[in-house]
Amino acid sequence: MMALVWQGVLLAVLVAAMSVNADMQVDCRPDYMTLVWRESRNQVDPTLFRLGNCIPTSFSGRETVFTVGFNDCNFRRLVTGDQLIYSNDLMHISSPDSNELPFTLPVVCSYQRPKDWYNPTYVPEFxxxxxxxxxxxxxxxxxxxxxxxxxxxxxxxxxxxxxxxxxxxxxxxxxxxxxxxxxxxxxxxxxxxxxxxxxxxxxxxxxxxxxxxxxxxxxxxxxxxxxxxxxxxxxxxxxxxxxxxxxxxxxxxxxxxxxxxxxxxxxxxxxxxxxxxxxxxxxxxxxxxxxxxxxxxxxxxxxxxxxxxxxxxxxxx
Missing domain, CATH: 2.60.40.4100 (Zona pellucida, ZP-C domain)
Structure with a gap:
């Protein structure tokens, strides 16, 4: 049902330029997103990644994966004009015995707001x-x-x-x-x-x-x-x-x-x-x-x- 409601919605992903040697892919879906981080450095611990307050859904080798709903992980929601925007931060926390510096990168999924959609707590007319x-x-x-x-x-x-x-x-x-x-x-x-x-x-x-x-x-x-x-x-x-x-x-x-x-x-x-x-x-x-x-x-x-x-x-x- 949700997929039908969101059919034809414009999906956009904004990812900041990364100074670290890695690849990040974000797939925005109607009510959840999947983020895949592929790391090229052997010494980076994938268990130390966080998306908001969520730990990785899975990881193998140098790949870290988050598959999470927008109601989880402290996603920030903003309704403005005809846009519905969900944003969060991907963070890497350095361990005490690591020489790697911690870093934070913004992750954003932007949708065109359906005309019949409103949040039960915050209305788009707000x-x-x-x-x-x-x-x-x-x-x-x-x-x-x-x-x-x-x-x-x-x-x-x-x-x-x-x-x-x-x-x-x-x-x-x-x-x-x-x-x-x-x-x-x-x-x-x-x-x-x-x-x-x-x-x-x-x-x-x-x-x-x-x-x-x-x-x-x-x-x-x-x-x-x-x-x-x-x-x-x-x-x-x-x-x-x-x-x-x-x-x-x-x-x-x-x-x-x-x-x-x-x-x-x-x-x-x-x-x-x-x-x-x-x-x-x-x-x-x-x-x-x-x-x-x-x-x-x-x-x-x-x-x-x-x-x-x-x-x-x-x-x-």
Missing amino acids: NTYGEGEMVFHIGLMNEDFSGPAESTSFPLGSFIPIMASVELNFHQPLLLLLDECVAAATPELNPGSHLYPIITNKGCLVDSKTSGSRFEPRQNSSEIHLSLQAFRFAMGKEVYLHCELVAWDPVGLDHTKKACNYVQNHGWELVDNPAYSNLCDCCDSTCKSRRMRSTASGKLGVVKKAVLGPFTITENP
Whole structure:
């Protein structure tokens, strides 16, 4: 069945030029790939090759073979435009008693995305943003967040399900947060843009004070679900959400790194642990920020700007 779905798909392989004296062949198939490495040097140990976090499927003499699925071996997946791209790294790890230097080579399989294909976790309609080895996504979902939205038109007062996520690849586990979000009628923000604030003050869902909007209970630390009640802004026109996505150390929450709902007749509540809702106390004043640090050096987190849309809000029938 899968072969029928992918029939006629364009297959492409990108392999970096190799300074080592060897031959690498990659055969990209619909849902798996085979990589064959033929080594000309006697002293290279084939058992020390890795594709992502996978050991060789087989090896004989100077030939090392990987036959692996794209759901294994820490493959990185990127959906962009009409392309579906899977990438990984072939590595050779030097043994302590070897004079051979370790090396890493990129391996990429690129496919034309079938029109009826979407990933059950990340939809192709998502806007996608790269940050080093991290890939951020934000998109419109259906009512139970199980797949893509069937429409980009929402009646006033209905809920707009939004999911933001980050693919961490080899990074330490991080918590995804929505730091700021405003609605605008344009895909770019200009000095004179008319804005509707949704999330302000470093993670405070201010729209929940006057509506039923809410952050949903978290299912996965690398995702955050927002049920946004359709508001009276740019009615019948295209609306864009301009947001800052934050991937942050889960033990590093403070007044500036949090997700807070306003609960009527109760006050502000921290989504990830209501026992520490005092972190939301500044939502009605000013939550002072501190300097962001980068995971590139193994520290706390990164921020990525993202735009979601367009979608439209219509009058109730």
